Every structure is written in C-alpha cells, then in structure tokens.
Amino acid sequence: MDDKHMQIGEVAARTELSLRTIRHYEETGLVTPSARSQGGFRLYTETDVARLMVIRRMKPLGFTLDQMRDLLDATDRLDTDGQLDAAEHEALLDRVREYERAATEQVEKLRTQLARAEDFAATLGARLDRNIPAARP
Structure with a gap:
C-alpha cells in the first residue's frame, strides 16, 4: 500500500468516522497512527485507513x-x-x-x-x- 501519510481530518473524511471516534479507537488499541508529525499530529497510512474501515463495518453488526x-x-x-x-x-x-x-x-x-x-x-x-x-x- 501507499506510504503517503494523512492527518486525522483526511482519515475522518475518508472513513466517515468522527475525529473523536478515531481517537477513541486509538485509546482502546484498535488502531495506532503509523507516525506523528514534528508537531505531534497523528499521521495515518492507507493500511491504517483499511483497518478503520474494518472496524467501521463491524460496528453496525x-x-x-x-x-x-x-x-x-x-x-x-x-x-x-x-x-x-x-x-x-x-x-x-x-x-x-x-x-x-x-x-x-x-x-x-x-x-x-x-x-x-x-x-x-x-x-x-x-x-x-x-x-x-x-x-x-
């Protein structure tokens, strides 16, 4: 998958999950940002997005x-x-x-x-x- 990093806002838009929900999933250990920017911002990859999509699809079930x-x-x-x-x-x-x-x-x-x-x-x-x-x- 692509190594391009995305900030949490882009990930939220792509996954249709709120920032709060993504942070909650991080706190519970379901997903971990692949990196952090120099300013401490969470950075995600396509692999992280795919993981969040699995979680999003499991939730309503x-x-x-x-x-x-x-x-x-x-x-x-x-x-x-x-x-x-x-x-x-x-x-x-x-x-x-x-x-x-x-x-x-x-x-x-x-x-x-x-x-x-x-x-x-x-x-x-x-x-x-x-x-x-x-x-x-």
Whole structure:
C-alpha cells in the first residue's frame, strides 16, 4: 500500500468516522497512527485507513471492541507471511471464519428487520392513501 501519510481530518473524511471516534479507537488499541508529525499530529497510512474501515463495518453488526481487536489481531498475524507454523495458521483462519459466519448471520437478521420495516412503511403509506380526501375543484 501507499506510504503517503494523512492527518486525522483526511482519515475522518475518508472513513466517515468522527475525529473523536478515531481517537477513541486509538485509546482502546484498535488502531495506532503509523507516525506523528514534528508537531505531534497523528499521521495515518492507507493500511491504517483499511483497518478503520474494518472496524467501521463491524460496528453496525454488533461486534464488541474486544471482538474487533481479536479479528484485527488474527488478520494481522495472518499477514506476517510465512512466520506461522501450519497449526497456528489454521487456527487463525478458523477464527476469521467464525467472524465471517457471525457477520453473515447478523446481515441476514438485519435483512429481515429491514424487510419488516419496509412492509410497515408501505402499510402506513397505503393507509394514508386511502384516507386522504381527493382535491376539490
């Protein structure tokens, strides 16, 4: 990935996360700025942005900060290219597979909730259409 550094404002705009949220994720250890400017400003790379996007995508699915940390740890370790023995590699893949299963399950639940909400809105719209008097000349 690109080594270009971005300040927190640009990262916030790209990830659609608030500055406060990004700082919170830093405080909880989910993401660490890749560098600091001479003035002490946080500097992020594309890799940091990708990490924040994983967190952003997990949040609405109900994953906890600990689960986010666990998944990020597993994927970080899988990215160490050849430094894992076969058993550790497979165990990490199993962890990632479990998160994938949990995410898929939650997406299905959300689809069901959305369908019910859309049905409800349509029912209300139909009721209003039946009860709005026609315009008089």
